[in-house]
Amino acid sequence: MARLSFATLRILVTSALPYANGDIHFGQVAGAYLPADIFVKYHRLRGSDVVYVCGSDEHGVPITMTAQKQGLTPREVVDKYHVRIREAFKDFGIEFDNYSRTSLPLHHETSQGFFRRVYDKGYIKPRTTRQLYCPCCKMFLADRYVEGICPNCRAEGARGDQCEACGRWIEPFDLIEPRCKTCGETPEIRETKHWFFALSRFQEPLRKWLASKPDWKPNVRRFCEGWFKAGLRDRSITRDLSWGVPVPLEEAKDKVMYVWFDAPIGYVSSTKEWARQQGKPDRWRDYWEDSSTRLVHFIGKDNIVFHAMVWPAMLMAFDEWVLPTEIPANEFLNIESRKFSTSRNWALWLPEYLSRFPADPLRYALAVNLPENRDVDFAWRDYHARNNNELADILGNFVNRVAVFLHKNYSGRVPDVTADDDAGLEVLKAIEAAPGRIATMIDGFRIKDAAREVMTLPALGNRYFDKQSPWRSHTDDRQACDRTMATCVRLISALEVLLYPFLPHTSRRIGQMLGLGVRSWADAANPAIPGELGEPTILFTKLDDTFVDAQMARLGAEPEDTKEAQVISLDEFKKVELKTARVESAEKVEGTDKLVKMSIDLGGEKRQIVAGIGKAYRPEDLVGKTIVVVANLAPAKIRGVESRGMLLAAVDGDEIALVTVDRETKAGCEVS
């Protein structure tokens, strides 16, 4: 019950700062951003004093590496991704009160002030350590940027932190023949001084503090227990790097803060920036310095240690700002039953998605299956079904059938009555109960449940509409029909509000139809109805049957049944007409480097085909070759160029080898 008091308190919500060296993917969305946005939107409707901040995390070694790889400066890298990330969030309907970035002077000042104060209190001390240094790159090397021979299994290419081959962990000094991953030079061991945060001194305070959070999610509590058991160790919080927040100590002029140290302080900087934008520069203190503030960090489980241990310890050391009140950490999102892997490109990217599809169906598909309790699977098949069966058929169709009915039979006017019959009252009761029920779920961070609960209402509407059969009562019993329609509109009116946190774009479109203006969460319990309804609109477009396959192909997925190879009959195979053909001429398709346009001789018949082999073959080398083509493939236009057939080739990534014949034959031979 304590959580119900949220509405009367000040709430500061954060989502993990996304690292600015890549795009946002579905896993991050489901873990840290969508649930937070739903939580915040709901609280705004409720009139809570809520501020939602986030920003790009722009420091650290990986960004300097990305910069090097792409031939850019770190600044150019973060500028690029900061904008991409910010815009993707905006298009997805995530509404931060402020989206900042850690490379701003404001953040540097804030972090330095934080460091200085904690240092002055004696929680930060220097130590001398040994580290690998690359004389060529003139920098100390992070463990994973050193390669060599694994001391355990003798495999080549082992990284300084772990050997891929045997899976064992390695100390970088133990690598045989170590090399700098960037330039290949042999690094040397050098001494360097680093400053350590006295995390070990906070073991007991942290343990006590966590004991006061019995209702936190078990995944968070278990993670921490594991760390307590092992014992907390002091952590190095400085790095020999030029890209980052300079350490504010005379004797550490050439060092920057470890990115994990300054990143969480970004929550504060972002709040400060927000306050300035509000024209009340001190307003941030109302949140960070008021012990009644509920500080809520939405994160993925990979961030638990930092948010539940290191960051609170930092805050204890700093001793002026509030500690996290809630850390609703989510688990991971798998894609089509396989783990997310950005390196293998087994990933789905938000900007890519938004360039082709609307935000709300994805918000829904993710919300209704959030990884709240365990890792969860995202499948396009599921997305397709949710969009068609639930959004379009149940929600969209309910709104549509009501609107169309009113326009056909009532000229769009909504009967000004309140139902008092049993069936009507049952619906009104359900509407009245909904905001409270859903609120309890959201406040308890059961957002998945909440999303499903909302969708219960349009289903109820359909049932009610069917049972009342207004298409009949319209002639039999006009008053009954009036009651039914008024009740249905009331339900839609409630939905505009209740749907908003989950499907903001859809909610707005319903709102345009109703024209009732801004209403609060509480208003949804007893929703107003307009005198007249706007034109019916189709809220969701149905996806056809090719959708899933198309998305799977984009994902670079192998066919679903690669494991058990699909068996086809001889008859099925015989449908494919394979023939030999001689290439007579070939040229690149203009504006592409991959497509080659060929004129081929199929034994008396000339044809034009297009194939994506430009990276592996030069057009002039193709002329005269005898190749094998599928002769009865439906013609297709590729980049506007007609292709009447498909050539066969062995494909291994970018390695392509044409299928040819072993002995000269005439063109147009059947291949069987």
Place this chain on the structure above:
RNA sequence: GGCGGCGUAGCUCAGUUGGCCAGAGCAGCGGAAUCAUAAUCCGCGUGUCAGGGGUUCAAUUCCCUUCGCCGCCA
């Protein structure tokens, strides 16, 4: 190797102070209706709750163990 997690209907997931005949959505099957984006509504599940053992009057839920998957740490 140490610690921890997960394994529930064809699919995706709920289900902790141990006890109502173990649930929902989707898919599937049957039926009704026809206002609506061929959209809706109603009815239909004997699931070894991964396998085995134990505690208990009673276990999906607690303990031990085996198998499979995963994470953290060294």
